[in-house]
Amino acid sequence: MYRNHIVEEVYSLQLEAFTIWMKQSGYSLTTEKEYLREVRDYLSTLNEIPIQQSKKMNVVAFLVSKQRTSGDKTRNRTLSAIRSFYTALIDFELTTTNPALEVKKSKTEKHRNPVYLDQSELEKVLTYVEGRYRDRNLALFLLMAYCGLRVGEVHRINLSHFKKGKGTLEVLGKGRKWNEIPLPPLLIQYLTKVEEERIQPYREKEEAMFVSQKGRRLSIRQIQKIITQVFEGYKKKHPYNADLKLSCHKLRHSFATMLLNHNVDIRVVKELLGHASIETTMIYTHINDEQKRSAMTMINIPQT
Structure with a gap:
């Protein structure tokens, strides 16, 4: 709870910008909530450093920490949330780089037929x-x-x-x-x-x-x-x-x-x-x- 309070305090402007950006971009309410949760978790691992100083290593370290409890699909969704977060900040001129773009997505199983009823x-x-x-x-x-x-x-x-x-x-x-x-x-x-x-x-x-x-x-x-x-x-x-x-x-x-x-x-x-x-x-x-x-x-x- 304490850490969440610190995140909201240190990165309040960035989180507000991300929320506005998602609404402007037409994200669903469900996606907004999921992405904000993922981004808050990520920000809590930055130890209050300025967002402009965050690097690819910070993103990878966070994804690795989640690997034990989540699969490739969840990892990729988390990465998408972080990428979108930095994209929003660049759009609002709150940072200049997107370190998450340099992180590769996990290879998920391909050619798997969707479940359906005839x-x-x-x-x-x-x-x-x-x-x-x-x-x-x-x-x-x-x-x-x-x-x-x-x-x-x-x-x-x-x-x-x-x-x-x-x-x-x-x-x-x-x-x-x-x-x-x-x-x-x-x-x-x-x-x-x-x-x-x-x-x-x-x-x-x-x-x-x-x-x-x-x-x-x-x-x-x-x-x-x-x-x-x-x-x-x-x-x-x-x-x-x-x-x-x-x-x-x-x-x-x-x-x-x-x-x-x-x-x-x-x-x-x-x-x-x-x-x-x-x-x-x-x-x-x-x-x-x-x-x-x-x-x-x-x-x-x-x-x-």
Whole structure:
């Protein structure tokens, strides 16, 4: 606690600049909190030296100290937070160098297929969406599984973003980038039901599409809990998938895989997912076992 107090006191200007920079850059609230936590931990190891005097060795020493309790993926996220911190300080002319840029990222496992459910499994999971707010919860599920939305994007949807006449949904994605998504007809029906059944919020200015039983915008955590409960019901009846790590983001993986398996142009998939780079979309171009077997049936080995 004492060390945290010292960090806030010594580096208050830098932390304030970093917070402003992240908000200006469109970072999500979750990322802001994670990055600030990582940066505060890093600053606590600098022993109060001026930020301009920090070196590559300070960054590496901090990452090494965390290696015992974290994997390569966590290390790389920490490094990204520190890099962003120095980038913000340079942008606000509080320092001139970014020592974290000289530190290499850890090599993580490549070519690992994302976890996803195929179309038949998604249909089975849908049957486990139930309860008093079934229509609302179905809409949540469908937006992630059949439109590829991130959980944060679903959380931010307002009533005005649903363009029923056009059959589209305006989505505020990463980097505060807007994306207009054409909606499947059945999803339009469910969103219409959500509008009709929506509890009148206590706050007059509450514009959220998805609200709780108290009339407040559903939090990201609440949405995740709803989807987790659906998966738990599904796994109890389908034990062969009991060890499959399913989550909101796995529904997004399923959507991308489904489109590519139907030979949708990868550039279109990129736009629907709201990716900044097509390289990110490329992780979904995995080949399944059935496709491998089908390809091998075309091989004709001559008899000798």
